[in-house]
Amino acid sequence: MLIYDSVQKTKLPLVPIKEREVSIYVCGPTVYDDAHLGHARSALSFDLLSRTLKALGYKVTLGKNFTDIDDKIIKKVEETGKSMQEITGFYIDRYLEEMAALGVGRADIEPKATQSLEAIEGMIQKLIEKGFAYQTSNGDVYFDTSKDTHYGDISHRVGNEEESQSRVAHTEEKRNSKDFALWKACKENEDICFDTRLGKGRPGWHIECSAMIEKHFCGNDKYTIDIHGGGADLLFPHHENEAAQSRCATGHELAKYWMHNGFVKIDGEKMSKSLGNSFFLKDALKAYDGEILRYYLNSVHYRNDFNFNEEDLLAAKKRLDKLYRLKKRVTPTTGSVANKEFKKALIDAMSDDLNISVALSLIDQMVAQNNEQLDLDPKNKGLKKEIIANIEFIDDLLGFGGKEPFAYFQIGIDETLKQKIEQLIAQRSEAKKIKDFIRSDAIRDELIAMGISIMDTADGTVWEKA
């Protein structure tokens, strides 16, 4: 398995800390609002990573956190009058539901900041003891970036210059402009704070990940986990800071490899809350089936930026349709063993830093080739079994193609409509039988107007929602 390490900026062979085991930690969402397509892409990227590693025989332990302490959450509490738990619980459930619709598997460990306060507190204490952190007069604790000689190694930022142009506001009590909060002391009339040995307050954003990783994973003297992942926007400052905290507190590096997924863009611009161009996953799921969204969002290599648009989504859907049409042709059959070369080629493609484009092209070629073979030899049972097995393997590795194929083409059609369609098709068959093609074509036109396309096959007429 080759993975691209965004710190070394090169593809590296994956050599896990423990043989045949891979530990992965991915930065999850801050749960104060609905997930957008960017969250989906990140989840999908690391889902693909985890599936690929499992297919290669690794035992994968995936951790993904929920940031449930945050200024934006507090703001929402103030705005809505709801409790923090109500808000975060609501969005966590939504997140998990929506990701499930995309076929994203649950993480093995799903820590929350609120459940990790002891670990957070412990790590901050250790940083203070070791002289890597300092407390200001109001009780805030900052990480002293000047004490960490490796600060900047993750994001490759030059640390010496004065950052006069930095957009970060200077806080008087900060010793260096790059220092960041480990602990934010409670202000006068704030009611959301946690009582700890550090006083009343709440953790800074970065410390929770370091603390949770330390709490839930153990590696060796050199590294805690194998792979740390997240969106490319987290590289700095979030991951730089996480790495610094962990390095200084524990004496070993946080992760051996760092992987970052590219952005989802709308009209060429990064989708973000501040630009107001977020496309919420819940809205996308209203318009498109989760499996199609999954296929589409995963169809571009995870490191590239992804420009979301409907035409491309439709093109992706057509590609998935073809796989399901092949599945329709072989459907009542049960699988045996997938084609060896196909299976190997697919795994090889994914083993090369998740080269999904090559994997999808292999699937396209498999579909065309098997369709041709079926054209030539429609009754070949062994072939059918192999095809089904191929598709099962695709579903396992990439997470699509698992539905019952007739159902796939009928998503969104209710029972009454379905009956009407089948009635019209029956009428058309009658007309065809007596060669009343004017009538049969009129019925077909009617169906097309309803958004239904039909195909006459040797086994009768089948229909699809267009």
Add this chain to the structure above:
RNA sequence: GGAGCCAUCGCCAAGCGGUAAGGCCGCAGCCUGCAAAGCUGCUAUCCCCGGUUCAAAUCCGGGUGGCUCCUCCA
């Protein structure tokens, strides 16, 4: 102002020094009562200019254009 990334057919997208995968769209054909579906065939020398090399879309330098990070962010 500082730091990066990217630029391949009308569109999406692989490629990682050895002579341009795949998909969508389009065209032609086979199949069909006609369609649809499926199959077959056809369609690019890689933003520009230099350089390195026997060989460059791939490496180096310089342009141009787009995007991102340095502020919450997946």
